Amino acid sequence: MMRHIRQHIHALIASAALMGGAAAMTGCSNEEIDAPRSVESATPGTQLVINLAVPQSMETSTDTGTRADGPEMTPTADETRINSLRLIAFSTNGTPVVNRALLIPSEMPLSPQKTAIYEIRDILPGDYRIYLVANLEDYVASISSEQALRDVIINLDGDNELRAGNLPMVYEPSAAVTIPSSATTNPAVATLSLKFACVKVKYDLLFDKTFNQDIFGDNGMVINSVTVDNVAKSAYLVTNKTTHADTRDGVSGNGAYYDSYTENQDNAGKTGLNVINVSGKVDSPSQPAGQWAYEGYLYLPERYAADSQTTIKIASTVTDAYGQPGNVRCAYTIPLGGHDGDEDSKELPRGTYYEVIAKIKSLGEAELDATIIAKDWEDEYLPVEMVHTYLTLSKTEVSVKSLEDDFITYDTDGRGDVEFDCTTLLPANATTQNPAVIAIFDNVAKKITFKVNPAVDITTLPESEQIGTADCYITAGNIRKLVQVHYDIKPFFIITPLELKIQWNTEYEGRMNAKIYEYSTNLGGIRITTLAKRDEVKISRTRTGGTDSYTDNVANSNLKLEFATEATYSQGQIEVTALNDPLTTTYHYFSAYPEAPGYDNLKEDLQVTVMPPLGDYRIYFRAINDYIHYNGGTSTSEFLYGNYNSWPAEDYNSYSSASSSRNWNDWWQDDTSTSIANTSHRIYIYTQMGETLGTTTPGSWHFTAGYGSTGETVDGITFPAPYMTGDNTNPGWYYYDLAQNQTSTLHNNERKTPEPGKTLMIFYAYKNGKLGYEPHRASHHLDPGLSLFDFEDREGWFVYDPTSEPYYRVYDDKPYMEDVTFTVYSTQQVTGWWHTYGVAENEVTFNDPQQWTIKYTLKSSDWTTEYINGKTYYVTKIKLKCPHGDYEKAIKLTGLTSGSSMPEAEQYVYYCANGNNPYNPPYIYLWNSPTDNNNWSNTPQMDYWKTENGVTWYRYKIPSQYANGQAIIKRYSGDVTGNDNQTADSPTLNNKSWVNYGDNRAYWAEYSSQPSTGGSGVMLFGGRSFASSGHVGTYENGVWKAGKPQ
Known part of the structure; x- marks a missing residue:
């Protein structure tokens, strides 16, 4: 049954x-x-x-x-x-x-x-x-x-x-x-x-006199063999229920004896649990006539045949009470496949687990009374209380180097701590040995990270021992597993992070004004020095001692560096503490060197930023590469007047003389000023909503005095002059403090307060009055304002650079400025570079604005030649300032392609046919002096230029001989006579562009639109930096490649 x-x-x-x-x-x-x-x-x-x-x-x-x-x-x-x-x-x-x-x-x-x-x-x-x-x-x-x-x-x-x-x-x-x-x-x-793709069978043959009404008497039984018949010889990889494989008989399924077992029928419906659980494995039953179990496991191919059911066969012999075999043989069978709901099933579907429980109740040949429990053979879980202590490792072999770690993951039932032991020792110094490898445990992620032991001293470690294999052991409970760690120990020196930021906390609660450096090295210790000066030691920790603390002073900022008590020469912490409010963001610079000589290439430069307490917005601004003289008209000088002698070099070591730093010479005041110029660094902060339609600008709420104002009272709010303040602690930088709750002017019966993303800013020098357009400005005329940042410390650093695209960037931390020399190798000679940017006129023709041009004509001192692989290359040097990491430039080079040139300004006089009784068309009379008027008997008619907003514009290109002459606009052609209707007070052109508004009131004004010709070229490095090649690039056959020619 x-x-x-x-x-x-x-x-x-x-x-x-x-x-x-x-x-x-x-x-x-x-x-x-x-x-x-x-x-x-x-x-x-x-x-x-x-x-x-x-x-x-x-x-x-x-x-x-x-x-x-x-x-x-x-x-x-x-x-x-x-x-x-x-x-x-x-x-x-x-x-x-x-x-x-x-x-x-x-x-x-x-x-x-x-x-x-x-x-x-x-x-x-x-x-x-x-x-x-x-x-x-x-x-x-x-x-x-x-x-x-x-x-x-x-x-x-x-x-x-x-x-x-x-x-x-x-x-x-x-x-x-x-x-x-x-x-x-x-x-x-x-x-x-x-x-x-197979089946698992666990069978238990149970012997107990209580099963059989004592038909065995004082006798017992031994199992001679367990075999399986009708076992498929093969199976399809992909499930195939229609084609049946050949079978074979007599497949061995022998198991083992157990002296005791438990039976729990409730487990039949539970995941991961068996009904029968055996214990006390023996070679033969201790009490053959008592209670015992015989258990075995089979792995069988799937089978879907409708006949010749797979069958377990058991051969046994009756024994006496002491287990001695007699002459009575028994043979039992257990058909496989049937289950509740389909008792006649002869199939063995893949992925199935069968627990077969057969109780021996009869003698002779019989089909045993068996309970068959079928479960999915799954990757589910066992209860912790039924699992012995275990430890599994994701791998048992790893590799580490001085600066490269490796890891394994582990799992255990948690019976006791997981411990690590490395039995391979290496010298820590001339007399002491330390483990070659250390381990860092992450008990949450169950991850063990292996590292080279920083206490191993590379200076005393023989070269033959720098590469090897360490025997390391992971232990959980009574389980101990070997992990072989292949190590390659090279000199290393690590200090992190390289940059720290401390914002002064006025309440000084706990250690709010302190941060930590962590270091590790196998080079005998660490020394913190003045920036890039190995021998100017501030603090150090070596085998023989060192200096524990030091206080650094920069401007108003005092900063203390001190080793933690437990710090050693191989690893530890350095506590960095701000001692006072620095008043303005201040930077302290140091270098960290390994103690052992000869390893200065591992030096790390450190920066500590100390900031005032969190409060109002502090807006920093600096203009770089804006070295063009703006005379208030339409033209600008050539970059640096074409002379690099006035280059304002960066100097990060002259803290005490910051007020006289050349960094203040940004040309926003003029080309000669080398001191702070607050009045030439202004800011306009506002919020504006809606689109600008034509010349109509939507109303706005502003948080500073209006554009160009030196102070005003509006809607009951008094705004001081919107001048920025030169920061002596950070040469070249100007700042403006905006209260986070600053109230705006009134608009639409509403006031606003500053809001990141909505509040906008314009930085400007104010050299062209309220016309708005000038090169020393960010954002530029008709561009959207720059958004107020949303940095956690409410401090942001804006950099304006007309040689880059975009022309401004904003940083959370002060960017480190570099004087970068870009080197160009080319078979053609570079003659100059240029870039157009911004808007250089008040009225803009759609999609065709006039722009400012920054340009530089190369001098003989800017290039050399070099003979490489049978070719002569021009080697051109271009020096520009860059924020660290942002080296891409938008300047174009002339000379690399045929016909390329820099934009050349064309001088025009403009006439706006507007107002009462305009000249339409107008004529122009040009002259230099009463003795040099050239008698323009045929005064030329001005050229039609455009019609915009219903107004007609004319212009006339000025011949070069009259670039500094005078102009008169006339109604008629011919000589100037007293009876002519003409504009009065003709201006001296001075290479500028002028406009007459045609209202017959003799009103002349400078006009910004200064058209140019030419202006083709090749962008430097194709807009890339080639920083990894030292900012060196080669232009050949129309293609840029990083580095020198190969």
């Missing part, structure tokens, strides 16, 4: 959760599939992310209890072992588009969801059927079609029979994965799991 208990069978973690994602794919290439990742955000360009659920064995799982979809049985570690893993993806026509081996999960970090993450690129958009195959590499490496994969038959006969440690596992797709044609910013995601 056989009883069947069927709990629930479903596919072993085989469902694919396809999460909708957009992923634009291109054709398949030979690029490797990415290694597994432990994070969930995909690398840019990824089009498909595969999350492979990694089997969790009985040794590492923790879940238990009854599941809504039926109980499962957790595999063991050997059963879940993956020795090879291959991804095969087919298009809808069965053609393989990917057939690649993947890194096996045990060799990589897992995500928090216990999945291995693989990223796939370079697949055309479409629908794909994806298979994963484990431990069957020889069968699938050369698959040429999906049908060929379905036809694969696994040989399971003879020596190829199933064994734990290399069980076949397969993921079979239930639906296609769709790769959309949209961009790769949101890749498609498929969560896949492997299913065992």
Whole structure:
């Protein structure tokens, strides 16, 4: 009689959760599939992310209890072992588009969801059927079609029979994965799991006199053999229920004796738990006539045959009370496959776990009364209380270098602390030995990071011992596992972070005004010095002692550096404490050197920023490379007047003489000023909403005096002059403090306060009155204002640079300015450079504004020649200022292409036919002096230029001989006579451009529009910096390449 208990069978973690994602794919290439990742955000360009659920064995799982979809049985570690893993993806026509081996999960970090993450690129958009195959590499490496994969038959006969440690596992797709044609910013995601392509059987043969009404008397029994008949010799890789394999008989299934067991029928419906649990393994029963169990495990191919049911056969012999065999033989059978709901089933579906419980109640030949419990063979969890202490490591071999760590992940049931021990010792000094490797534990992530021990002294370590393998042990409870750490110890010196920021806390609560440097080295110690000066030691920690503390003073800022008590010469902390309010943001600079001589290349430069207390917005501004003299008209001088002798070099060591720094010479005051010029550095702060239509500007709320004002009272609010303040602590920088609750002027019966992103700013020199357009300004005329920043410390640093695009940048921290020399190698001679920017007129023709031009004509001192590989190259040097890291320039070079030139200004006189009785068309009379009037008897008519807003404009190009002459606008041609209607008070042109508004009131005004010709060229380095090549680039055959010619 056989009883069947069927709990629930479903596919072993085989469902694919396809999460909708957009992923634009291109054709398949030979690029490797990415290694597994432990994070969930995909690398840019990824089009498909595969999350492979990694089997969790009985040794590492923790879940238990009854599941809504039926109980499962957790595999063991050997059963879940993956020795090879291959991804095969087919298009809808069965053609393989990917057939690649993947890194096996045990060799990589897992995500928090216990999945291995693989990223796939370079697949055309479409629908794909994806298979994963484990431990069957020889069968699938050369698959040429999906049908060929379905036809694969696994040989399971003879020596190829199933064994734990290399069980076949397969993921079979239930639906296609769709790769959309949209961009790769949101890749498609498929969560896949492997299913065992076989069956596991656990059988327990139970002997107990209470089962059999004492038919054995004082006798007992021994098991001679357990075999299985009708076992398939092969199985399809992909499930195939219609084609049946040949079978064989007599497959060994021998188990072992156990002196005791427990039986708990409630476990039949629980995940990860068996009904029968044995203990006391013995070679033979201690009491053959008493109670014992015989338990074994079988791994069988799946089988879907309708006849010749797979059967377990047991051969046994009756013994006396002492276990001596007699002459009575017994033979028992247990058919496999049947279960409650389908008792006649003869199938063994893949991924199923059978617990067979057979109680011996009879003599002779009989079919044993057996209970068969079928569960999904899943990667679920066992309860902690049923698990012995375990320790699993993701790998047992790692490699570390002086500045390169490695890690493993671990899992344990938590019975005792996880401990580390390194038994390989290396010299810490001439007399002391220390472990070669140290370990850092992250108990939350269950991660162990291995590092070279910074206490190992490289200066006394023989070269023969700098590379080797350290024996390290991880211990949990009574389990101790070896991890071999391959080390390569080179000199190292680390101090982090390189930059600290302290914002003064007026209440000085706790250690709010202190920050920490952390260091480690194997070079005998650390010394903190004056910037880039090794021997000007401020504090140090060496084997023999050192200097513990030092107070640094810059302007109003006092800063204390002090070693922590536990700091050693190999590792520790340095506490950095601000001692007072610095009043303005102040920078302290140091250098950190290793103590051992000869390793200055490992030096690190340090910066400590000390800031005033958090409060109002502090807005910093600095103009760089704006070295053009603006005379209030339309033209500017050449860059630096064409002479680098007036270059204001950066100097970070002259704190005490900051007030006389050349950095103040930014040309916003004039070209000669080298002192602070507050009145030439103004700021206008406002909020404006709505669009500018034509010449009508929407109303605004402003938080400073109006543009160009030197102070005013508006709507009951008194605004001082909007001058910025030169910061003596930071030469070249000006600042303005804006109260965070500053009230604005009244507009639309509403007032506002400053708001990042909505409040706007204009920095300006105010050299052209309220016309608004001038080169020394940011933002430029008709450009949107610069947005108020939203930095945590309410301090922002604006840099204006007319040689860059964009022409301004804003930083959270003060950018380090560099005098950078850009070096150009070219076969043609560079003759100059230039860049146009901003808006240089008040009335702008749509899409055709006149712009300012910054330019420089190269001098002979700016270039040399160099003979390289049979060619003569011109080597051109261009020096400009740059914020550290932002080196890209927008200047164009002339001379590299045929006909390229710098923009050349064309001088015009303009006439606006507006007002009463305008001259239409007008004529012009030009003259230099009463003795040089050239008698223009045929006074030329001015040229029509444009009509804008209903007004007609004329202009006339001034011949060069009259560039500094005078002009008269006339109604008629011919000589000037007393009866002519003409404008009065003709101006002296002085190379400027002038306009007469035509209202017959003799009103002349400078006009900004100064057209230019020429202006073609090649952008420096193609807009790149070539910083990694020392800002050196070669232009040849129309292409830029980093570095010198090769």
